[in-house]
Amino acid sequence: MEEQLIAPCGMNCSLCISYQSMKNDLKRQGFHKKYCPGCIPRGENCIHMGDQCELLAKGKIRFCYECEIFPCKRLKTLDKRYRTKYHMSMIENLEFIRDNSVELFLKEEEIKWLCNECGGVICCHNGLCLNCDLETLRKNKKYRWKEE
Ligand code: SF4
Ligand code: SF4
Ligand SMILES: [Zn+2]
Numbered sequence: 001m002e003e004q005l006i007a008p009c010g011m012n013c014s015l016c017i018s019y020q021s022m023k024n025d026l027k028r029q030g031f032h033k034k035y036c037p038g039c040i041p042r043g044e045n046c047i048h049m050g051d052q053c054e055l056l057a058k059g060k061i062r063f064c065y066e067c068e069i070f071p072c073k074r075l076k077t078l079d080k081r082y083r084t085k086y087h088m089s090m091i092e093n094l095e096f097i098r099d100n101s102v103e104l105f106l107k108e109e110e111i112k113w114l115c116n117e118c119g120g121v122i123c124c125h126n127g128l129c130l131n132c133d134l135e136t137l138r139k140n141k142k143y144r145w146k147e148e
Helices: 017-023 073-085 090-099 102-112 134-139
Strands: none
Touching: 073 090, 090 102
């Protein structure tokens, strides 16, 4: 995983369905998916934090924990959605990076999201490996994480 795929809001773009769809070129495999190269590589924030934060919009900080009002209400709302539906937390990610390092964070993420079959990365939005589990996604385009 790459440092530049960690967005200022704490999202790990390498886990994102839009990033992984691009990486695996799912359009060529018959899926209608948005492609996104990641927040930093594309040079603008995704809909997550939108244009509503000036600090982020102007690229004034690398990570939200540098902000005086971290975690702001918007980030908390986003975080709650991700904790509930997508098995991850932006705020925890940011605190970990702040208290340790991006390098260590990336190492832990590689372990946490490893596909045991191909060594690739599991997508946080559906819990699938978009290399190994495409049939599941083909049968149910809205597939989201196995019920637990
Ligand atoms: S859509 Fe957002 S979270 Fe997904 S890769 Fe793009 S910037 Fe990252
Ligand atoms: S924590 Fe600060 S920098 Fe991050 S989105 Fe909220 S207001 Fe913007
Ligand atoms: Zn796999």
